Amino acid sequence: MTAEPGPATEEPALLPTVAQATSALMASWPALDERRIGGWRLGFAEGFTRRANSVWMLGPAEDTQLALGAVEEAYRVRGLPSQFLATGSADARDVAALEAFGYSPTLTGRILGRSLRGGEPAALEGESGGGESSGDLVAVTQAGPELPPDWLDAWLSWSDRRLARDRRLAPRILSSGGSSFLGVRQERTLVALARVTVVDGTGVIDCLVTQSAHRGRGHGRLLLRHAQQEAAQRGATSCLAMVVESNAVSRRLFHRAGFTALSSFTYLQAPERVSCC
Numbered sequence: 165m166t167a168e169p170g171p172a173t174e175e176p177a178l179l180p181t182v183a184q185a186t187s188a189l190m191a192s193w194p195a196l197d198e199r200r201i202g203g204w205r206l207g208f209a210e211g212f213t214r215r216a217n218s219v220w221m222l223g224p225a226e227d228t229q230l231a232l233g234a235v236e237e238a239y240r241v242r243g244l245p246s247q248f249l250a251t252g253s254a255d256a257r258d259v260a261a262l263e264a265f266g267y268s269p270t271l272t273g274r275i276l277g278r279s280l281r282g283g284e285p286a287a288l289e290g291e292s293g294g295g296e297s298s299g300d301l302v303a304v305t306q307a308g309p310e311l312p313p314d315w316l317d318a319w320l321s322w323s324d325r326r327l328a329r330d331r332r333l334a335p336r337i338l339s340s341g342g343s344s345f346l347g348v349r350q351e352r353t354l355v356a357l358a359r360v361t362v363v364d365g366t367g368v369i370d371c372l373v374t375q376s377a378h379r380g381r382g383h384g385r386l387l388l389r390h391a392q393q394e395a396a397q398r399g400a401t402s403c404l405a406m407v408v409e410s411n412a413v414s415r416r417l418f419h420r421a422g423f424t425a426l427s428s429f430t431y432l433q434a435p436e437r438v439s440c441c
Contacts, residue, residue, distance in 0.1 A: 178279035178281050178401065178402060179277045179278075179279055179402050179426065180277065180366050180402060180404070180426075181253075182251060182252040182253040182275070182426055182427045183222075183253040184364075184366070185251075185275055185277060185366070185404050185426055185427065186220065186222065186251045186253050186275075186427075187222065187363075187364075188363040188364060188366040188368055188404060189215075189275070189368060189404060189406060190205070190207075190215075190220050190222075191341065191363045191364075192340075192341060192343075192361040192363055192368035192370070193213070193215045193216060193337060193368075193370070194207075194216070194337060194340050194341070195207025195208055195209050195216045195217070196208065196209045196210070196216065196333070196336060196337070197209070199238060201225060201231045201234055201235065202223065202224065202225040202226045202227075202231055203221065203222050203223020203224050203225060203255070204219050204220070204221055204222070204223075204225055204231060204235070204248075205219065205220045205222055206219050206235060206238055206239075207219070207220065208238075208239075208242055208244070209333060209337065210242075210329060210333060211243075211244055211329070212329065212330060212333040212334065212337070213337070214247065214249070214271065214431055215249070215406075216337055217239075217244055217247070218247050218248060218249040218431065219235055219246075219247070219248040219249065220248075220249050221248060221249065221250050221251070221253075221254035221255065221258060221259070222253070223255065224255035224257070224258055225255075225258055228257070228258055228261040229261070232261070232262070232265060236434060236437070245433055245434065246433065246434040247270065247431055247432060247433040247434070248262060248267065248431070248432045248433075249429060249430075249431055250262075250429065250430050250431075250432060251275060251427050251428070251429045252275075252426075252427030252428060253427070259432075262432050263432070265434070266434065266435040267432040267433060267434055267435070268432065268433065268435070269430050269431065269432055270431045270432070270433045271408060271430070271431040272408075272409045272428065272429070272430045272431075273406055273407050273408040273409045273411075273428070273429050274406075274407050274409065274415070274425045274426075274427070274428055274429070275404060275405075275406055275425070275426045275427045275428070275429055276404065276405045276406075276407055276418050276423040276424065276425055276426065277402055277403065277404050277405075277423060277424060277426045278392070278402060278403050278418075278421065278422050278423040278424070279401070279402050280367070280392060280395065280396045280400055280401055280402055280403060281401065304346060304347070304348055304349075304386060304387065304390050305346070305347050305348075305349055306344055306345070306346050306347075306390070306394065307344070307345045307347075310339070311335050311338055311339045311343075311345060312345055312347075314354060315345045315347055315354065315357060316331075316334060316335065316338070318347075318354045318357055318375070319334075319338075319357055319371055319373065320334060322357070322373050322374075322375055322376075323373060338359065338371070340361075341361045341362075341363065342361070342362075343359050343360065343361040344359070344360050344361075344394050344398075345357070345358075345359055346358045346359070346360065346387055346390055346391055346394065347387075348374075348383045348386060348387055350378070354375075355374065355375050355377075355378040355383060356373065356374040356375065356378065356383035356384060356386075356387055357371055357372070357373055357374075357387070358370075358371055358372045358373075358387040358388070358390075358391050359371040359372075360391040360394050360395050360403075362395055362398045362399065362400045365399060365400055365401050365402075366400055366401070366402050366403070366404055367391070367392065367394075367395025367396075367398070367400035367402070367403040367404065368403070368404050368405070369388065369391045369392075369395075369403055369404070369405045370405065370406070372384060372387060372388065372391075372405075372414070384417050385417060385420070385421070388417060388418070388421050389421070391403070392421075403423075404426075405418055405423065406429065
C-alpha cells in the first residue's frame with residue numbers, strides 16, 4: 165500500500181516500529197477477556213467492536229493449522245465470528261495460511277504516526293492558538309481518567325451504537341489505561357469528541373468524531389491538535405491512529421497534521437463453515 169507522506173519528513177528513529185505500534189494500539193483498546201496461542205492474542209468482548217474481538221497477530225503461531233482450529237472453536241462457542249487483525253508486523257506465512265483456509269478481508273486501513281519531538285503541534289491554518297476556534301463560541305474541554313457521562317452518550321449516539329450491550333461494555337474498554345477524553349463544546353453542548361491514551365511513551369488517538377450537523381467547521385483539526393498536546397504533556401514522544409481506508413476525510417485530516425503511514429492493517433474473517441449431517 166502506498167504511504168501518503170506528510171508535510172515534513174519524519175526521522176524513523178522517532179516513530180515506533182510497526183510491532184511497537186501494533187502493541188500500543190492493542191493495549192489502548194483492550195479485550196475484556198483474552199487467550200494466547202503462540203504469538204496470537206485472542207480477544208473477546210461480547211462482540212463490542214472489531215478491535216476487542218479479534219486475533220492480534222503479534223508473532224507467529226507454532227502450528228498454524230492446529231492454532232486455527234483452536235481459534236475458530238474459541239470464537240464459535242462465544243457466538244462470535246473468527247477474525248484476525250493483521251498489520252505489517254504479522255508473520256507473512258500465517259497470513260498466507262489464513263487466506264488458504266478461506267479467510268478474506270472485511271476491512272482495511274492504515275496505521276498512521278507522527279513524531280512529537282518538536283513539542284506541542286502548531287495551530288493549523290484557520291485555527292486560533294488557544295482553546296477556542298475562531299469565529300465561534302467553541303471551547304475544548306478535557307477530562308480523565310473518568311469517562312464523562314455526556315461524552316459517552318454522544319459517542320454511542322454518533323457512532324450508531326445503541327444496544328444495551330454497547331452502553332454496558334463501552335465504559336470498561338474506553339476507561340482503561342488512564343485515557344483522557346476531549347470534547348469540543350459550542351455553548352456548553354458537545355459537538356465533537358476524541359480520546360487519547362498513552363502507552364509506553366506512545367499516544368494513541370481514537371474516537372475522533374464530530375456530530376453530523378457541525379462537520380466542516382474545523383472541530384476535528386482542533387481536537388487532533390489538542391490530543392497531540394495532551395499526549396506530549398503525558399510524556400509521549402509520538403502519536404498513532406488507525407484510519408479506515410475508505411474514510412478519505414480522516415485520512416486527509418491526519419495527513420494535514422503531519423501524520424505518515426507506518427503500516428497497513430487488514431481484518432480477515434473466516435468463511436461460514438457448514439457442518440456435515
